[in-house]
Amino acid sequence: MGEVIVITSGKGGVGKTTTTANLGTGLALLGKRVVMVDTDIGLRNLDVVLGLENRIVYDLVDVVEGRCRLKQALIKDKRLENLYLLPANQTRDKTAVTRQQMIDLCDQLKEDFDFVLIDCPAGIEMGFKNAIAGAEKALVVTTPEVAAVRDADRIIGLLEAAEMEPPRLIINRIRPDMVRRGDMMDIDDMLEILAIDLLGVVPEDELIVVSTNKGEPAILDKRSRAGQAYYNISRRLLGEEVPLLNLEGNEGLVAKLKKFFGLG
């Protein structure tokens, strides 16, 4: 029996979809059977980030409305054997599925998979309620911005009200140089405000943009520091103790020298 984990944030654009794609890929790299479910009906993105857009025939709404069997809608990843995607519908909206349908779907999926990762839409309305309906655990993604942290706080409150396990935090797009100058909230500030456990910190990384556009999760790119961070988070999800990434090493002397000699 697998676990169902929802990846949520409240605010849009903080990296829910990127996180889902990378953690899904990371867990699959670590040998787990993983399915990612895109619940952002009407605004699907996860398929694009994974580079699986052109393989979609059936989607989540087709499954819950019985137009196809669940197995038919699951898209196998290009690169990894044990990674699957259940894409969202692009023509309907969030009202196309109900909470009960999501619960049934998650129950069905966790029979077959070790991990069911649910990519939650932004907002706190029906899409959010559907996305968390079938989940047992939650990961809250935030960026070091006041607005994102405030929304994360709201989301954590809603998750607590829904009687889920205490969610864990992923801090995305942190810039150590700005934190050092005091221009950006640091990790302690955010943990102070949100008062939940930290699962990982992902540094800002240009390679994320590149990888997202190419449809290849950054975790597969050895040079990507964000990818490395996501790999560590995947390992932590499996219960390993992995220390936080050395964010300061980002532009250290060695890295600069390596770059200079074309090795970076």
Add this chain to the structure above:
Amino acid sequence: MAQEVVTIKGTRQGLVIQFKGESDLEEIKEALKAKLEEARGFFRGARFILSPSRPLTTGEASELEELCRHYGLLPARETATPSVRPASKLPTILKELTLRSGQELTVEGDLVLLGNVHRGAIVRASGSIFILGRLKGTAHAGYRGNTSAIILALEMQPSQLRIASTVAVPPGPEEVRPYPEIARLSSGRIVVEPYRKGVLPQNIKRPSPVWARERKRPYLTPRPHPQYVP
């Protein structure tokens, strides 16, 4: 045995009719009727005042008064009974929780909150509010009009303070003052001052709380966060 819904006490100023618990109007009326019926006109001509344990709407109050009048009781001026102060009847409610953005807590009575009030959260009490934690959201004491209500927090960084119908916004930028503070109404304005002046003399450097020290430490070496759970 369950508490009686209605008790009638004789005082020098007249009869004090108390209602216990969170009973609804019908229940109170029923119990009151039974009491007066039982007294068989003993109370006829006596002055009375109502002393509810929860606030009554004007409609409810007048219905109950009407019932008393029917049995020959006469309403007393409430000002004539200084021994009965509704404020002192308010219960103290203890809550242990964290209020996150978007969450609200409203209580009838004085509130003792063990936990923090985050930005975007609201805590309301008809009496005073004592926050044994950090107040970053909005607190509204005496929200039914009690101007003697106060707000106390171990760390006072509110987005807004309200007492009765007065609203105050903290001046200037957010700062951490690591000592308890108390907000009260003073000649129509909300004033905030350290709880008990003189507890922390001005010439002694105030110790900064642990978390404030921690945040100043630069991130030079990676370290697993103590809160990290594998």
